[in-house]
Amino acid sequence: MKEWNEIKLFIYYNIDVIFKVMRVSKEIKVGSVILGNGNPILIQSMCNTNTSDIESTVEQIKSLKSIKDRINIPLIADIHFDYRLALLAVENGADCIRINPGNLGGIEKSKIVTDACKSNSVAMRIGVNSGSLEKEILKSDGINAESLCKSALYNSRMVESFGFDNFKVSMKSSSVMMTIQAYRLFAKETDYPLHVGVTEAGTLFAGTIKSSIGIGSLLADSIGDTFRVSITGDPLEEVRIAYQILASLDIRRTGVEIISCPTCGRTDINLIGLAETVEKLVSKSTSVVTIAVMGCVVNGPGEAREADYGIAGGSGVGIIFRKGEIVKKVKEDELLAYFTEILKTDNII
Numbered sequence: 516m517k518e519w520n521e522i523k524l525f526i527y528y529n530i531d532v533i534f535k536v537m538r539v540s541k542e543i544k545v546g547s548v549i550l551g552n553g554n555p556i557l558i559q560s561m562c563n564t565n566t567s568d569i570e571s572t573v574e575q576i577k578s579l580k581s582i583k584d585r586i587n588i589p590l591i592a593d594i595h596f597d598y599r600l601a602l603l604a605v606e607n608g609a610d611c612i613r614i615n616p617g618n619l620g621g622i623e624k625s626k627i628v629t630d631a632c633k634s635n636s637v638a639m640r641i642g643v644n645s646g647s648l649e650k651e652i653l654k655s656d657g658i659n660a661e662s663l664c665k666s667a668l669y670n671s672r673m674v675e676s677f678g679f680d681n682f683k684v685s686m687k688s689s690s691v692m693m694t695i696q697a698y699r700l701f702a703k704e705t706d707y708p709l710h711v712g713v714t715e716a717g718t719l720f721a722g723t724i725k726s727s728i729g730i731g732s733l734l735a736d737s738i739g740d741t742f743r744v745s746i747t748g749d750p751l752e753e754v755r756i757a758y759q760i761l762a763s764l765d766i767r768r769t770g771v772e773i774i775s776c777p778t779c780g781r782t783d784i785n786l787i788g789l790a791e792t793v794e795k796l797v798s799k800s801t802s803v804v805t806i807a808v809m810g811c812v813v814n815g816p817g818e819a820r821e822a823d824y825g826i827a828g829g830s831g832v833g834i835i836f837r838k839g840e841i842v843k844k845v846k847e848d849e850l851l852a853y854f855t856e857i858l859k860t861d862n863i864i
């Protein structure tokens with residue numbers, strides 16, 4: 516008995532050590548949400564309304580108040596170049612202002628915006644990218660991970676010197692490797708909370724891959740307190756991908772995870788169609804379970820032993836299994852109907 520206790524203590528000790536080496540950032544407040552310091556990692560997306568002309572942008576900012584009244588999530592205004600728009604956004608109820616001090620037109624203007632955030636308890640995101648590097652940094656370092664990190668350090672310390680620390684920092688690049696390296700360098704130097712993402716990542720296909728690698732690598736190293744998947748497409752897709760990134764890293768699961776085999780010479784059913792049908796079937800479920808959809812009855816249950824539920828089919832026979840154990844053998848064309856019934860009985864759907 517004594518030995519068991521000792522073993523347990525040893526395991527806890529090691530878990531403790533693992534947590535200690537993970538990056539713990541400072542806590543900040545964005546609207547009603549607390550960010551950093553181990554709080555849940557937040558997902559962001561961006562409305563893609565047109566802000567290219569000033570008149571309509573001003574009108575849009577003025578409508579922030581009515582948007583705020585109808586939502587209960589933090590609203591962030593992304594402001595470029597004109598510091599007066601940042602002030603307007605603060606006045607009109609934004610919870611956080613994203614600025615890029617490098618393109619705001621000088622230290623004084625950055626201070627005016629910072630003071631407004633401070634007196635209105637509005638958070639700030641200091642965003643740095645390759646287009647906003649300070650002339651001196653650009654001249655001495657060029658565009659690379661080190662210069663992005665240097666610029667982010669310079670701007671964060673400048674804002675901090677104005678007596679304000681309710682900010683997070685981002686340093687995005689369209690290069691996945693440059694993004695990862697810049698954040699890693701910055702994370703070593705500071706405990707400021709970080710908004711991570713790969714910018715201009717591309718269309719749904721390329722953008723999903725680039726964002727998943729970039730954001731995923733950083734989150735796996737516990738770098739990142741909030742993030743945005745950036746794709747040229749529907750913002751709702753960005754959110755779907757973001758949840759999948761969190762689920763894939765076992766950071767946060769919010770629904771059913773489908774695993775399916777890659778198919779091989781043994782596959783005797785239309786597995787692609789079956790997997791898509793099961794995915795649709797459980798798409799609205801909030802149950803945190805894993806469902807396996809496998810291409811053959813011989814190896815399927817064994818290969819997907821860790822799944823909570825599974826189906827496999829082939830040569831006219833279908834099986835339903837739980838944790839690798841077969842619970843029902845049915846005709847292949849009745850597989851889906853029986854499986855649906857089991858999921859309903861267990862309140863999964």
Ligand code: SF4
Nearest residue numbers: 776779782810811814
């Ligand atoms: S489960 Fe069966 S069909 Fe799928 S990859 Fe494995 S052996 Fe092939």
